[in-house]
Amino acid sequence: MKKFRKAMGLVLASAMLVASLAACGGEDKKDDQNVDSGSTNGEAVLKIGGIGPLTGGNAVYGQAAMNGAQIAIDEINAAGGINGMMIEFNAQDDEADPDKGVNAYNNLKDWGMQILMGCVTSGSCTAVSDYAHEDNLFLLTPSASSLTSITYDNAFRVCFSDPNQGVGAADYISQHQLASKVAIIYDNSDVYSSGITEKFTAEAQSIGLEIVASEAFNADNKTDFSVQLQAAKDSGAELVFLPIYYNEASLILSQADAMEFKPMFFGCDGLDGILGGVENFDLALAEGVMLLTPFAADATDDLTVSFVTKYQEKYGEIPNQFAADSYDAIYIIKAAMEKAGVTADMSVSEMCDAMKAAMTQISVDGLTGSAITWSADGEPTKAPRAVVIENGAYKAME
């Protein structure tokens, strides 16, 4: 009995210790928040959180997005901040996983986040937007393209939605009479790829494009595409639609070349990065590939040139569309904040309400489109740009 009492004493003592430590932690945090709200000292700070996959299989996208955002924030801070507030940015990793995304979101809330730029991937964004909606926290995703990602009124996005791209691509092919027989090769385990394919198929049927083959692969089998290519070849397709990312597309192009299958290839913004993003890929194979992309790193306008130079100086590589999307996202947040007259002492919820109203009134010229406007459902309105690869570089198509 004595031993038991001792053990219980130990347990209770440690429980008390833990409780008191946790209590201390809580108080410390409150102090931090007071400092950050800017009321106690002169320097007002705005806390923007970012969530994206910084490790794991999709790290390329998340890292590029956070790098792009960082460049925009450095520029804005150097120029005096937003409404006089300096931006503090905190990028958290979600490994493209919804649960980790929610953890990252909660972690950012503990840090004192006021605006969320994220999540980079659709599934994670869908899960996080639920929590952001409960907290009425303003969310602007640079690249989550799924419809479910921004169902709530506090969520907006920079990129095109999946349906938008699928319909856009089908319309483009039909209007420019590129082909009448189309084959699709897509990743049926990927939200982005299957989302576009679905809308593309629906639109193709309604405008009379004939889809002669629709071949799927999945994330576990994405190195050998000979079966899918053979099916496309046998079906007599004139054009192969590739709503996938550039890594798989580069393999498809090499393997199609090896089996002497030479149709036209047409892709969406996921193909951006095929020039320079893949090692040991013969760029000659990408000649003639067409893609819809909001961003081309070798465009010659001042904004793009300055962004690409800065990005290359800082990170040593050519930025892809994720970097451009999040660079724009930060400037969009800035525009909306200036429009709404947001100050750092507003609560998260007040800020969100002001931002929601401002978003539908602003028009932003960015890397991924000019005069972009938003409707209250969070979707951007901008013209898709089609480019064709010629002599190893993008060339705008009519």
Add this chain to the structure above:
Amino acid sequence: MWKKLNKNTRKNAVTYLMLIAAYLIMSVLQKGGHLSNLISGMLVLLCVYAIMAVSLNLTVGVLGELSLGHAGFMCVGAFSSALFTQLTMNTGMNAGLRFFIAILTGIVVAAVFGILIGIPVLRLRGDYLAIVTLAFGEIIKNLCNVLFLGKDSNGIHVSMKDTMSLGMEADGIVIINGPQGITRTPKQATFFIGMLILLISLIIVLNLVHSRTGRAIMAIRDNRIAAESVGINVTKYKLLAFTVSAAIAGAAGALYAHNTSSLMATSAKFGYNMSIMFLVFVVLGGIGNMRGGVIAAVLLTVLPEVLRFADDKRMLIYAVVLILAMLWNWTPAARTFREKHSIRRMLAGRAGRQQKESGEAAATNKKEEM
């Protein structure tokens, strides 16, 4: 009174008390606002993984078979229960009752899959269960990725191609949308329910282990031929343990599905990596040691999150911690060190010394207490 109890009963009671204490401490902290958003957002997830650790521990530790597809059972439980909730969402059914039936659905469906896999495989000797469950997990994950299911006024439509081929009326809603999975399942899983399910599964497993059935199962694990020779029906007991294990995994899945608004069958969530992760919980916590498994599950899930401040280095720290924990648990040198400096021994040693010092007084006290 405590001493009179059976050693196993005492050990189990400590496990239950630990859980209840953990629940009370966490709830008090949460109510008082002393818990960070990060931790309070993870509470249900921790329960899910702890339940998975208990479930796999039954297969690996007690039954002695290797299952590399436990995430598959969780996946089945998650999708079937979320599907049930989605289908009955607007029928005016009481939300609490609906959630209860959804959990039961997850349990039953996972158990059925457990039986289906167990019947052929558990008759064999060797590593066949590991191979088959590995394949099962991957098959289930890929099936969920190509499954489309919608509901309209005509009833339920299923397709393996895309939402277009569901051929639904205009009022139809897509419930399972291929790789996008099931979105916006009501978040009904709370920390209380998670703890309750964890406690119930622990009670079931611990009671099973210390029952006649449990002794039969462990006899099969330790020596199959000897067990057969005394008339134990090997297949029956193996199947029983495996089905219970699958059913508990199904409950964990159901809990998980009602905690996330984006249920997707990704490789990271229901692939074999996750199954291996559950195995790591079990091995680290001690094979066959339920309490250890639960603690390991909680620590290993919380660790990468609290290490967020270390950015990229947290993966490295995590791996190092894992290796150190394995060494601490299993190397002979660490074991002797632990035995020499264990809390139990220190307590016993001090109690012993005090008893000597206080002499008779203590002895009389003790008599009175008893």
